[in-house]
Amino acid sequence: MTVMDLKLIKMVSDHYWVKSDTVVDKISYKGRTFYNKYEKVNKPLNQQVINQHLKGEITVAHSLINKHDKVENIVIDYNGRDPERFYHRAQLLLREEGYINFTAFNTKTPGHLHVYIHKGHTTLQEAYQLGKMISMKLAAKMPKQWRVFPTQDLPLEYNILNIPQEVYAKERGASWSKHM
Numbered sequence: 001m002t003v004m005d006l007k008l009i010k011m012v013s014d015h016y017w018v019k020s021d022t023v024v025d026k027i028s029y030k031g032r033t034f035y036n037k038y039e040k041v042n043k044p045l046n047q048q049v050i051n052q053h054l055k056g057e058i059t060v061a062h063s064l065i066n067k068h069d070k071v072e073n074i075v076i077d078y079n080g081r082d083p084e085r086f087y088h089r090a091q092l093l094l095r096e097e098g099y100i101n102f103t104a105f106n107t108k109t110p111g112h113l114h115v116y117i118h119k120g121h122t123t124l125q126e127a128y129q130l131g132k133m134i135s136m137k138l139a140a141k142m143p144k145q146w147r148v149f150p151t152q153d154l155p156l157e158y159n160i161l162n163i164p165q166e167v168y169a170k171e172r173g174a175s176w177s178k179h180m
Contacts, residue, residue, distance in 0.1 A: 005103075006163070008103050008116070008118065009062075009103070009116055009164075011062040011163075012066045013044055014042075014044060014045075014066075015063065016043075016045040016049060016062055016063075017061040017062070018058055019039075019059035020039050022037070023035045023036065023037060024036050024039045025039075030153075034154075034155060038160060040157075045060070054163075059162060060163050061160040062160060062163055063159065063160050064150050064161065065150055070122065070124070072118070072120065073117060074116075074127055075116050075117070075161060076114070076115040076117070076134065076146050077113075078112060078114075079147075081111060082111075083111050086142065087104050087115070091169075093141070094115075094117060097137070099117050101118040101171065102116060103116050103118070103170045104167075104169045104170075105166065105168055106165050106166045106167075107162060114161060117134075124150065128152050131149070132148070135148045
């Protein structure tokens with residue numbers, strides 16, 4: 001994974017989250033109780049921390065929502081058994097919906113993908129709506145084995161994702177869209 005690959009994500013870098021072996025925080029949200037194992041570190045996310053994560057020394061997550069309630073990426077977290085099939089379907093759906101910039105990353109767990117849809121400055125409410133729409137359209141074509149972030153179903157402290165390990169596939173530009 002290169003620095004340029006991570007720059008595609010446009011991560012919120014004014015803070016980051018480090019996974020702990022014990023429960024750090026207990027959160028009550030919409031009648032449910034969440035036990036958070038990630039501790040927020042209010043320091044800038046730098047290359048040294050990312051390198052420690054990539055070497056497996058620590059597990060680091062980044063926030064999807066910045067302090068101004070804006071979102072740069074809508075992320076599909078796929079946790080199924082057939083990432084090739086899922087990515088193919090997701091790629092076709094995203095192209096059909098007009099998204100031309102997205103990147104799929106492998107996670108530490110084999111077969112799991114994070115598909116980052118590079119949307120740019122999007123309000124939190126719009127991101128929630130777009131995520132629900134994308135999820136519903138995917139659910140019409142295949143069994144639900146993913147979750148879309150950001151989501152209203154989880155507290156803001158849970159709208160984080162581990163920094164990905166390597167690039168699975170990139171979709172950039174609009175060379176094919178002129179034929180549509």
